[in-house]
Amino acid sequence: MTSLRNIGPVMLIGAGKMGLALAQGWLDGGLPASNLVLVDPSPSDAAKDLAEDYGLVLYSEAAGLQPNVLVLAVKPQVIGRVMESLIGVVGPQTLVLSIMAGISIDRLADGLRTGRVVRSMPNTPAQIGKGVSGAVAGAAVSANERDAAEALLAAAGRVVWFEAESDLDAVTAVSGSGPAYVFNLVEALAAAAVEQGLEPGVAMILARQTVIGAAALMEIDQAPASTLRQNVTSPNGTTAAALQVLMAEDGLTPLIGRAVDAARKRSEELGRG
Ligand SMILES: NC(=O)C1=CN([C@@H]2O[C@H](COP(=O)(O)OP(=O)(O)OC[C@H]3O[C@@H](n4cnc5c(N)ncnc54)[C@H](OP(=O)(O)O)[C@@H]3O)[C@@H](O)[C@H]2O)C=CC1
Ligand SMILES: O=C(O)[C@@H]1CCC=N1
Numbered sequence: 679m680t681s682l683r684n685i686g687p688v689m690l691i692g693a694g695k696m697g698l699a700l701a702q703g704w705l706d707g708g709l710p711a712s713n714l715v716l717v718d719p720s721p722s723d724a725a726k727d728l729a730e731d732y733g734l735v736l737y738s739e740a741a742g743l744q745p746n747v748l749v750l751a752v753k754p755q756v757i758g759r760v761m762e763s764l765i766g767v768v769g770p771q772t773l774v775l776s777i778m779a780g781i782s783i784d785r786l787a788d789g790l791r792t793g794r795v796v797r798s799m800p801n802t803p804a805q806i807g808k809g810v811s812g813a814v815a816g817a818a819v820s821a822n823e824r825d826a827a828e829a830l831l832a833a834a835g836r837v838v839w840f841e842a843e844s845d846l847d848a849v850t851a852v853s854g855s856g857p858a859y860v861f862n863l864v865e866a867l868a869a870a871a872v873e874q875g876l877e878p879g880v881a882m883i884l885a886r887q888t889v890i891g892a893a894a895l896m897e898i899d900q901a902p903a904s905t906l907r908q909n910v911t912s913p914n915g916t917t918a919a920a921l922q923v924l925m926a927e928d929g930l931t932p933l934i935g936r937a938v939d940a941a942r943k944r945s946e947e948l949g950r951g
Contacts (some may be wrong), residue, residue, distance in 0.1 A: 680825040682709040682833060686746030689767075691760060693718040693725035693736070696777060697751035699805035700834055705732055706807065707833030715743065744769035747826060750776040750786070754948040757781055761789035768792050773823045775830060779850045780948030783816040783843060793818030796827040799846050799854045804834030812849030814840050847949075851941035859937065864889050 682704060690697050693716040705711060711732040718725055719738045729736040737743075740763065748768060752760050757778060768774065774795045776786055786795045798813040811831040815824045831837045840846065864885045871881030896906060911917040924930045 679832065680822070680829040682707050682829055685709065685713070685826050685829060687713050687715065687743075688747045688749060688830070689715045689717060689740060689743060689745035690749045690751060691717045691740060691764070692750065692752035693721055693728075694751065694753075696800065696802060696804075697749070698724055698728055699802050699809075700749070700751070700777070700800060700830070701728060701734075703804045703807055703809070703834040704830060709830075709833070715745065740764060740767045743767060744772060746771055747773045747775055747830065749830070750774065750778055750781075752778065754778045754780050757785075758789070758951070761786070764790060773819070773826055775827050778948075779854065780847070780945045780950075782949055783814065785949075787816060787818075794823055795819070796824065797843065797846060798827070798831055799849045800831060800834050801853050801855075802857050807833065807835055809835035810853050811835065811837050812840055812846055812853065813837060814843045814846055847942050847945040848938075850945040851938045855941045859934065860889060860893075 688704070688709065690701055693701070697716075697718075701714060701716065704714065711734055714732075714734055716725060716729060716734055716736045717738070717740045718736070721729075721736055725736065728734065744767060748764070750757070750760070768790045772792065772794065774786060774790055774792060776783075776795065776797050777800055778797075779799065781797070783795045783797050786797070787793050793816050795816040796813055796819055797816075798811050800811040801809045803809040804811075811834060813827060813831060815827070819827075828837055828839075838849075840849070864882075867885035867888065868878070868881040871884055872878055876884070892906075896903065899906065901909075907921075911921060
């Protein structure tokens with residue numbers, strides 16, 4: 679696989695939450711700081727801090743530069759305007775790597791006048807190299823360019839390539855947005871603990887550490903999730919009582935199904951502009 683050391687200049691358009699999470703992963707993964715430029719017209723303190731910590735260049739606009747890889751990490755709602763400002767920035771050697779929800783390869787290819795577009799969907803655990811990204815390469819993307827995109831996404835965690843671009847709307851709804859579902863589970867568990875009479879600070883410690891521990895266990899123990907669940911479930915015990923509620927016909931599975939469906943529909947909507 680292409681090394682981040684050899685990938686050449688990378689320009690990140692949009693130094694927001696996801697862009698910075700990726701940038702952190704690239705720097706930790708060996709991308710030389712001298713090869714990374716951040717572009718954001720109103721950088722947050724977090725963007726300024728990252729730039730200062732690593733000596734990165736932080737521009738308010740991209741004009742006059744032609745990177746090897748242009749990473750698009752702005753909100754989908756502003757991409758039309760952003761693409762207009764990027765004419766001339768996309769050179770003959772530039773690969774475009776988009777992480778935006780909903781925005782199609784065709785739309786980017788039209789707006790940026792290049793077919794060399796990889797559309798991807800990472801998630802915020804990218805920041806610590808524990809993310810997962812789905813990706814689709816446009817028809818004009820070469821094997822070397824696909825390798826370069828893979829190197830950038832792999833610095834953030836696992837990479838899964840898809841043939842059908844429409845699958846990325848589902849990926850967005852499952853793993854792109856997914857960390858938020860888990861954090862919301864922590865909030866819900868902590869709220870339930872408070873309902874049971876525990877003090878809020880303690881409730882949050884218990885809820886948070888339970889999810890941290892369960893995730894860490896799942897990483898080390900490759901047994902199916904259903905087996906890990908069964909390992910907690912003593913016959914006729916407390917977990918079984920809770921799972922009767924969670925696994926009821928109107929329990930967690932249909933609820934998560936509806937949430938993922940709503941996210942997928944929103945991803946498709948964002949794509950329609
Ligand atoms: N957050 C997540 O978990 C994930 C997000 N994504 C995708 O990443 C993208 C960014 O999301 P997120 O990081 O959450 O959003 P943010 O709002 O945190 O980041 C977007 C950044 O782009 C900046 N920006 C606005 N206009 C421009 C411009 N013309 N040039 C450069 N930068 C600009 C914004 O500034 P300002 O705030 O001033 O507008 C902001 O700092 C979205 O397309 C989203 O779909 C993908 C996977 C996961
Ligand atoms: O909420 C969003 O639209 C973005 C895409 C996936 C995660 N965050």
